[in-house]
Structure formats: structure tokens, C-alpha cells
Amino acid sequence: MVSSTEVTGQTTPSGIDDSVARALASGFGGDVLHRGDAGFAEVAPVWNGMIEHTPTLIARCSSAQDVSRAVRFAADNNLYPAVRGGAHNIAGTATCRDGLVIDLSPMREVTVDPQQGRAWAGGGATWADLDRATQPHGLAAPGGLVSKTGIAGLTLGGGLGWLRRKHGLSCDNLVAAEVVTADGQIFTASEKENSDLLWGLRGGGGNFGVVTKFEYALHPVGPEVMFSFTLYPLESGRQVLQGWHEFCQAAPDEVTSIVLCGTVPEEEPFPPDIHRRQFVALATMYAGPVEDGRRILSPLQALGEPLCDFSSPAPYLEIQSNFDGDYPDGRRYYWKSLYLKQFDETVIDQVLQLAAERPSSLSTVDVWQLGGTMGRIPADATAFGDRGAPYLLGVESNWDDPAEDTRNRDWTRAACARMERFSNGNSYLNFEPDSVPVEQDSAREQRLCRLKRLYDPDNLFRQNHNIRPV
Numbered sequence: 001m002v003s004s005t006e007v008t009g010q011t012t013p014s015g016i017d018d019s020v021a022r023a024l025a026s027g028f029g030g031d032v033l034h035r036g037d038a039g040f041a042e043v044a045p046v047w048n049g050m051i052e053h054t055p056t057l058i059a060r061c062s063s064a065q066d067v068s069r070a071v072r073f074a075a076d077n078n079l080y081p082a083v084r085g086g087a088h089n090i091a092g093t094a095t096c097r098d099g100l101v102i103d104l105s106p107m108r109e110v111t112v113d114p115q116q117g118r119a120w121a122g123g124g125a126t127w128a129d130l131d132r133a134t135q136p137h138g139l140a141a142p143g144g145l146v147s148k149t150g151i152a153g154l155t156l157g158g159g160l161g162w163l164r165r166k167h168g169l170s171c172d173n174l175v176a177a178e179v180v181t182a183d184g185q186i187f188t189a190s191e192k193e194n195s196d197l198l199w200g201l202r203g204g205g206g207n208f209g210v211v212t213k214f215e216y217a218l219h220p221v222g223p224e225v226m227f228s229f230t231l232y233p234l235e236s237g238r239q240v241l242q243g244w245h246e247f248c249q250a251a252p253d254e255v256t257s258i259v260l261c262g263t264v265p266e267e268e269p270f271p272p273d274i275h276r277r278q279f280v281a282l283a284t285m286y287a288g289p290v291e292d293g294r295r296i297l298s299p300l301q302a303l304g305e306p307l308c309d310f311s312s313p314a315p316y317l318e319i320q321s322n323f324d325g326d327y328p329d330g331r332r333y334y335w336k337s338l339y340l341k342q343f344d345e346t347v348i349d350q351v352l353q354l355a356a357e358r359p360s361s362l363s364t365v366d367v368w369q370l371g372g373t374m375g376r377i378p379a380d381a382t383a384f385g386d387r388g389a390p391y392l393l394g395v396e397s398n399w400d401d402p403a404e405d406t407r408n409r410d411w412t413r414a415a416c417a418r419m420e421r422f423s424n425g426n427s428y429l430n431f432e433p434d435s436v437p438v439e440q441d442s443a444r445e446q447r448l449c450r451l452k453r454l455y456d457p458d459n460l461f462r463q464n465h466n467i468r469p470v
């Protein structure tokens, strides 16, 4: 069996003529924007400035019926649509060249039932939308670290956030979904109805249909939580990372931590005397009582002589947008990742060396602490697959000058190639700009292919990390 999570692109025929476009617009509840229409140029770009495709049509959906109509239109006209949630995918799969974008970004409504501990969010909602609706009730669904990202792409690909070790991945907390499949039908996927489809949506990406509504399980979180954020000089990185690793091994599930190796930007709130210094930062959230968090996270602030320390209790909502400013729309981005199976001295030295070699001062080398609740969920429980790795290495290249594209992309690839021997060979698809082979003939791969054949036999949804139906 041959299959891959290949990021496919440019699969649409060039151009869609006007009369065909008009057929989609008639009876459509939202707006259908044709290239050149007022508002088109503002809506068309995606977050990553490296992605320069322009679609011909953008179907700005306002309901599941609009989505169904757009999907049928795509199938009837042999178009392979791009599906857009928050438009933050690193591979730029929310757009396509000369084709149709099914845009869910107008569908951002969120409703919350605090008694039941459930939230329902439209397929175009962002984490900011969801968190703003749930936090007034002291509740949250596990999301990501940046509030501008879409709930859709992040959840369908897994979802690593500050609650992953306490409450699991975002996809683990997806309890039901409304889905428009490739034939335009609207399905509910839950444990009771079409449970195979729910299994596939929990980590299988946008392969099986367009999700118009996500239902999440919510958990008591905040509104205030302890956040530890300490920057150390890169030169003391070995001691800091060894201490961090020891701390992580004994940490309770309430603790979720990430290492960020970067360069101090020349801006507030960083003191001027440390601007442009290379750092190793430990960012950690405690998902429990603030005072417990203050005590339990305090060793992370004493692993060396800090450059600066911003550790403090803070509203969960604020923590959810702490890093938003580091990822402006339109900057150039190329990220890759690897699940690490070890974190010994050799790996630590390699991580620090990579950090010192970054071609762009905007880039970071990150290590995500995994395990806890997300790690205990069996590999076959969701399409996300194996969760056994203790850490995830993220190599995030971020830069502004197009002339630097090749240098940054090549460096990111070489960095991951160098670290491959310390990994289990897998990467996190939500941080992946390129094709990634799936483990051939595994039970997971066979189940994914079976589902794809059932819900999208002609591979209409291929503008993604693609599961082929055969």
C-alpha cells in the first residue's frame, strides 16, 4: 500500500471562468469573491509570507449549507479546493494557485454550556475566540500557544498547548464535529455516531471533510494561573537544560513546559542591556492553584544566573496570547520538527549548537515537554498515533528578507537531518512544511486509508498532508 502525508499544491486547473463562478454565488449565503473583486486582495493572503499563490475564487461561507454547496461545486468542476480555517498552516495549505478556497473564517461563533462543560465553535474560529468565550466561566479547551491560530487546523492535526499534559491534546478533547464530506453531505461525528470519522478527525488532518462545527470538552482552568518565564544566557545552556530535563522527569501533569532558544529582541519588556543576547528561555505553565504553581515552578527560575525573569501569576487568557507578537502575518516562516527519544548531554549540546548557528535572529530552536495525559492515551485511540516520545524538537526559522529564503530553509532542513539520529523518525505534522512519509502498512495507515476511501474516495481534499485513498 502506498500512502503519504504529502503536502500537495497547485492541483487546481488554472482559471475558473466567470459563468462558473456566478453559478456558485447564486443562492450562497456568504460572499463569493472573484479575483479582482473589492475585498479580495485583503482576504486572499495567508499568514506565511512565503506562500504567494493567489486563488481565483474565495467562497466565504456563512453556514454548513454554504460549505456543502462549495464542496459540491468543487467536485462538479474538478477543482481540488483549499480549505481555510485560521490560515496559519506553515505549509500554506489554506490557499491554492488559481483555484477555489473554501473559507470558513466568517464562521467563528462560539457557544458554551458551563454546566455540561462543553463548547461549540464554528470551523473558522481562532483560539482567541474560543478562550474568550470559555474563560468567563473559568473553563478552557486545550489549545495552542498562539491565540491567532485557527482551532480547525490545530485540532485536526493534534494540538499541543499549555494544557496538553494535564488534559491532553486539542484533538483528544474534540468530542463531536459537524462535517461536510466530499459528496456535500453533512455528518455528525461523535462517539455514538460515525465514531470512525471522529477517530480520523482526531489527528488525521483535513482529509475526511470540512468541519463546520467543533464540540470540545472543557476543563476548569484559571482564570489566573502561574506562568514561569526565565531567560538565561545561551552560554549557560548546558546546565540550564540538564536542570530542566531533571525537573521535567519528576514534574506532575499540571506542569507543561517549553524551551525556547533565541535572541533577545530590541524591544520592551526586555531591558536594553540584554538586547541581542542569545538566550535559553524556559516557559512553563502550571494548570492548577496559583500558589502550588509558584512553589512547584520556582526551581526553574534558579537554574543559573538569569538574564531576566518574567515569572508571575497571570490570567490564562493573557498567557494564551503571550507569543502572538512574535508571529506577525506576512513574515517568512519555515518550520520543522522531530520527536526526540532521548535528551542526554549529546542532544543538549546539539540543541545549543543549533541555537548558536541560527541564520536569523528571529528564529528559535525549541524543545517541547510531552508526556503526562497526552502521553498516556493509547496510540490507536486517535489518528494522531504514537505519543511515546518525551520531547518534541521544533526548529522555527523566521525571517523577513526574501533574499534569505534559501539560506533559512536549507539550514532548517540540515538542522533536522543532523538531529534525526536522536529521534524516533517522526515529526509533528502541524509544524511540517514538506511531505512526510507515513509508516507504511501500519494498522494506523490502513485505517486512515480505509476512512479516506469511505469519505473522500476521489481525494477531493488533497490540499493538505494528504492521505491517499489507495
Ligand SMILES: Cc1cc2nc3c(=O)[nH]c(=O)nc-3n(C[C@H](O)[C@H](O)[C@H](O)COP(=O)(O)OP(=O)(O)OC[C@H]3O[C@@H](n4cnc5c(N)ncnc54)[C@H](O)[C@@H]3O)c2cc1C
Residues within 6 Å of the ligand: 047, 082, 083, 084, 085, 086, 087, 088, 089, 090, 092, 093, 094, 104, 123, 124, 143, 144, 145, 146, 148, 149, 150, 151, 152, 153, 154, 155, 156, 157, 158, 159, 160, 161, 205, 206, 207, 209, 210, 211, 212, 327, 430, 431, 463, 464, 465
Ligand atoms: C504562529 C503559530 C503558532 C502555532 N502554535 C502551535 C501550538 O502551540 N501548538 C500546535 O499544536 N500547533 C501550533 N501551530 C501549528 C498549527 O497547529 C497549524 O499551523 C494549523 O494548521 C493551524 O490551523 P489553521 O486553522 O490556522 O490553519 P489553516 O491554514 O486554515 O488550515 C490548515 C489545514 O487544516 C485543514 N482545515 C482548516 N480548516 C478546516 C476545517 N474547518 N475543516 C477541515 N479541515 C480544515 C485544511 O487541510 C487546511 O489546509 C502554530 C502555528 C502558527 C502559525
